Amino acid sequence: MPEAIELLHAEVLDHHEVAPDHWVITLDAPEIAAGARPGQFVMVRGIQGTDPLLPRALSIYHADVEGGCIELLYRVVGPGTTRLQEHEPGRRVAVWGPLGSQFRLPEGDRVVLVGGGVGVPPLVFWAERLAALSVPMEVIALIGAQSESSLVGIDRLRRARANVRIATDDGSQGRKGYVTDLLPQAVQSARATIYACGPTPMLKAVARLGKTLETPTELALEAPMACGVGACLGCTVPRREGGFARVCTEGPVFDRDSIDWETL
Amino acid sequence: MPEAIELLHAEVLDHHEVAPDHWVITLDAPEIAAGARPGQFVMVRGIQGTDPLLPRALSIYHADVEGGCIELLYRVVGPGTTRLQEHEPGRRVAVWGPLGSQFRLPEGDRVVLVGGGVGVPPLVFWAERLAALSVPMEVIALIGAQSESSLVGIDRLRRARANVRIATDDGSQGRKGYVTDLLPQAVQSARATIYACGPTPMLKAVARLGKTLETPTELALEAPMACGVGACLGCTVPRREGGFARVCTEGPVFDRDSIDWETL
Amino acid sequence: MELKQSARPNLSVTVAGMELKNPVMPASGCFGWGEEYARFFDLTDMGALVGKAVTPRPRPGNAGVRIVETPSGMLNAIGLQNPGPEAFLRDVLPRVRELGIPVWVNVSANALQEYVDLCGLLSSQPGVSAIELNLSCPNVGRGHAEFCVTPEAVMDTVSACRPVCRTHLIPKLSPNTTDITALARAAEAAGADALSMINTFVGMVIDIDKRRPVLGNRTGGMSGPAVRPIAVRMVYEVAGAVSIPIIGIGGISTWRDALEFLMAGATAVQVGTASFFNPRAIPEVIQGLETWMVDHGVANIREVIGAARVPTGG
Amino acid sequence: MELKQSARPNLSVTVAGMELKNPVMPASGCFGWGEEYARFFDLTDMGALVGKAVTPRPRPGNAGVRIVETPSGMLNAIGLQNPGPEAFLRDVLPRVRELGIPVWVNVSANALQEYVDLCGLLSSQPGVSAIELNLSCPNVGRGHAEFCVTPEAVMDTVSACRPVCRTHLIPKLSPNTTDITALARAAEAAGADALSMINTFVGMVIDIDKRRPVLGNRTGGMSGPAVRPIAVRMVYEVAGAVSIPIIGIGGISTWRDALEFLMAGATAVQVGTASFFNPRAIPEVIQGLETWMVDHGVANIREVIGAARVPTGG
């Protein structure tokens, strides 16, 4: 018997804006909270209507096992997220998960998180879980955003004792430029492991740098999804060994070497 | 130049349940409020998404000219009204109107309103406007519902000095049976005018009785609508003189004799 | 994204020699003859006015339920209600001519000779800029057969109308067909000046309580956003198969949708069902296209026509 | 609305001699081979299991974007990704046989002989209850041509497969055709035991920023609630044209939708896209039908099959 996935009509417990167009929604979902691992995601959908039709994938930003709830952090970009944003506390959304692969424990004692845009949520969850481990670990979080106003999750990273370094496209906070510019120095002279999540061009750059720096690298990918559970074969990315892998099932977290970055 | 119709993205000022599944929504719509006449309706639609696609027709329940707002009273029956109900105060809905024909002033001094189900709202608006006239008028309101719990607008009718008589299908309030059973007695021995709004079978019965009683009768009809403004020709009802009339434009208020009740 | 210049972009297009100030017009049967929508916006802002179908004789339309909503769409079985050609010429044409924008008359019939006669009559009237030949009407009886879903029937009808048509002749194609490019090529070969595409899909909704089809006519024509991807695909295919201009139709409700059709190869577009759920859909599409052009430094809308077409084999 | 009796209603139907405990099953390609959905409900609750297409050789599927959402629907261009018949027989069939519900294998190919060979191979395997012959696949190359959108092609393919097919043969029809009843009659005449209908509509979405089609394959197959009214109409038409059972498919996501197809004349239904947006769609459809039957005093689901069919001319 494969592991069961919870499908809930979960009550929205809280829903608030954390930055312009960036919202955190808290769902009453004890079973999902209990099973959630960093890097994993859920599929979320309004219950009424058929437009938007498909559920949307959102990473687990925080899982409160005792409180029985999960938090998702998302940016309103199109119809699916607009519809989600309309759900005020007290309403219900359909949600299923936890889904997909998780970040694996680092081998060395330094962890470098690289997050761009709304790629930050799973890294925050990871930083929190790493901080809760008994093994001491140095966590450096390199966070990129278009500008200061779209930086999210920074406080939580700091609370998880991560050393946060920021890059913004417009230089409004931190270094002006790409977050990947900060990577070589962060990895330098340590047995580091890189964990990255963000837009595909950023991930490609991280994968390339990870290879150059000979550093173990895990990347959480995105792809358009219909089902989120492995059935539709819609979310595939090319594998280095040929054929395709499903982002929702074999991923979203992939090892650097398993993906054919050139074709992607 | 034909008269302009206002198309607004109106803010929801208030939205509350007045009976199980029956809601009153208040919209900030000064131009519509100013022009609204009893019997008229508006088309309402959520702004996001294409399912449900079409706007829904709702009668004007109250127009506060000074306050610049209109009230609509509706029952949640399907996707359109379910979607509307989701709009909490502060959100906006697309709304256009006022649309369609209005009740005409009565000739005699007695007015008999006959309302069934969610046919009550336009009659409440009419009772209020009649009460505000300088001419004294006896207003009898015959209100039918499935049961006590789905009676709406009664307080407002009483406040507008209407003499309210009730019939419910299950006898939980007022007389057990059809509202039309109350009609002959209400019309008796007076120069009465009948105004009716409700389900089509009820309207057919009222039209028949109005004819028998030789009483002027105006009926507000319903029909499935796409545009609400006369363009789609989707909302037609058969005319006695042949051909079809548009409920949204020639109606919703029709004179008893203009409709071919047999074919309808 | 640098703005090239802040000059007003040029939205004008030419359809078969006809200059339109912008590529946006209403779809037949979805806009009356404009009178209702004149209460929402200035009709002269449109590229052209396309009215509801005129048939050889007045038609009262269908009895029973005429419309039903579907997921992101609707079915209609109006049955071509219209007052006939005499009333059209007397009451409607004189008024709409005054608008000063091109007026297209949609012509529907049940038989070849009727098409020819009506086309001859209406096309010679001053003020009629084009005849849109409705070769598809699933809602007027004869079971589920449609008039022109085969290339042969399209060829016959357009060929017969061409000599009598004194103005632009624009067949409007049915999507209820195996190969829309074959219909398009037939129309082009028969002398069409442009193609309107597409008309509605035949559909049915069943009332499970009454255990019968909702519509009085049983079936109806499906339109609205739901059909858009099929319409875009058909325009894309036909743009590769003919060289006459295409007017793209099917589910257009925003400027984004209109751009999809233009990029697929349409020279102009029609907005149908969207006017029902947003009476200002047409002016919003026009305004949205203009804003997009300014934002993207597109000086002339003609630059985007066919822009998404990939060479075959690619 | 009196309940006739509180005995459990009978949902079983017979499709070409095959007894199904209820008329609800997944649509091919929308349910894997069940393994993913086994985590949401008990697969043995279904009337049958219909797996994803098997092709003559393993197929990696299409590169680039494979799915895109549309209004109330989606386009897919998966490209028939599957491990081929050997892997199917080795890894999949032994597992799904164990479920004890009928297993239907969907077969897709590019050439007549391939269909025949594959049909022969798979239909003789114990545990395969039916071969669903996918006569429509818009996503596997050769431009936009589909394998079987003409009655002649359907006739040829089904006739060729019939003699080699050792089990029930159920052609699955394409809706991208002028007259679906002609395809259906051809399939019946060629010896089909039942018909699955419909497959997807060919559609396209254009990315207006990139100025090219969103899908790597340019076009894709449209499915989901958007297409339901067209599918219901086609089932209704075909139910009047053939006497073999019909499996209704297209946009079914609730028990209400399933009832529409049954009342239009389908004997069973398949749920496709709906499983993607509601992983419990199939059991909810089954449960909903049962509840509706109890509430309406319908003891046997067979009573509603074709219940909405109005005599022609009516």
Ligand SMILES: Cc1cc2nc3c(=O)[nH]c(=O)nc-3n(C[C@H](O)[C@H](O)[C@H](O)COP(=O)(O)OP(=O)(O)OC[C@H]3O[C@@H](n4cnc5c(N)ncnc54)[C@H](O)[C@@H]3O)c2cc1C
């Ligand atoms: C495993 C996974 C985890 C994710 N986690 C988060 C998260 O924690 N927070 C968050 O805000 N978003 C997350 N996303 C992205 C999120 O799913 C999309 O933003 C969302 O689907 C957009 O839906 P929409 O209808 O609002 O916008 P759409 O109209 O669908 O898209 C708007 C824009 O976003 C692009 N887009 C849409 N879907 C994707 C996608 N899956 N990947 C990349 N680009 C896309 C479109 O091309 C378009 O430009 C995640 C995606 C995946 C696959």
Ligand SMILES: Cc1cc2nc3c(=O)[nH]c(=O)nc-3n(C[C@H](O)[C@H](O)[C@H](O)COP(=O)(O)OP(=O)(O)OC[C@H]3O[C@@H](n4cnc5c(N)ncnc54)[C@H](O)[C@@H]3O)c2cc1C
């Ligand atoms: C001029 C006019 C004024 C109206 N005023 C009011 C009002 O003040 N308050 C109110 O609650 N409702 C009113 N209605 C009815 C209201 O428009 C419908 O209840 C609404 O459209 C239902 O939409 P839905 O999507 O929620 O339900 P649907 O799923 O569309 O319908 C649910 C049920 O209601 C039936 N139905 C749907 N639309 C209509 C219709 N137009 N007429 C009759 N039956 C219908 C359907 O057959 C179905 O059984 C009015 C209708 C018209 C035409």
Ligand SMILES: Cc1cc2nc3c(=O)[nH]c(=O)nc-3n(C[C@H](O)[C@H](O)[C@H](O)COP(=O)(O)O)c2cc1C
């Ligand atoms: C209510 C209604 C009436 C229509 N009447 C006509 C008509 O008279 N002649 C015609 O050629 N098309 C007619 N159509 C089809 C539209 O012009 C258009 O081709 C179709 O609706 C697809 O576009 P849309 O999705 O934007 O509505 C009608 C459509 C609707 C919805």
Ligand SMILES: Cc1cc2nc3c(=O)[nH]c(=O)nc-3n(C[C@H](O)[C@H](O)[C@H](O)COP(=O)(O)O)c2cc1C
């Ligand atoms: C992602 C996806 C993959 C599909 N793969 C197949 C397939 O392999 N074989 C087939 O016959 N149909 C396939 N179909 C079509 C479905 O089986 C079904 O006919 C169609 O989607 C309409 O039903 P729906 O609207 O319920 O999805 C596929 C559909 C989708 C959405």
Ligand code: FES
């Ligand atoms: S989203 Fe369906 S297989 Fe991954």
Ligand code: FES
């Ligand atoms: S609703 Fe369109 S004409 Fe009345």
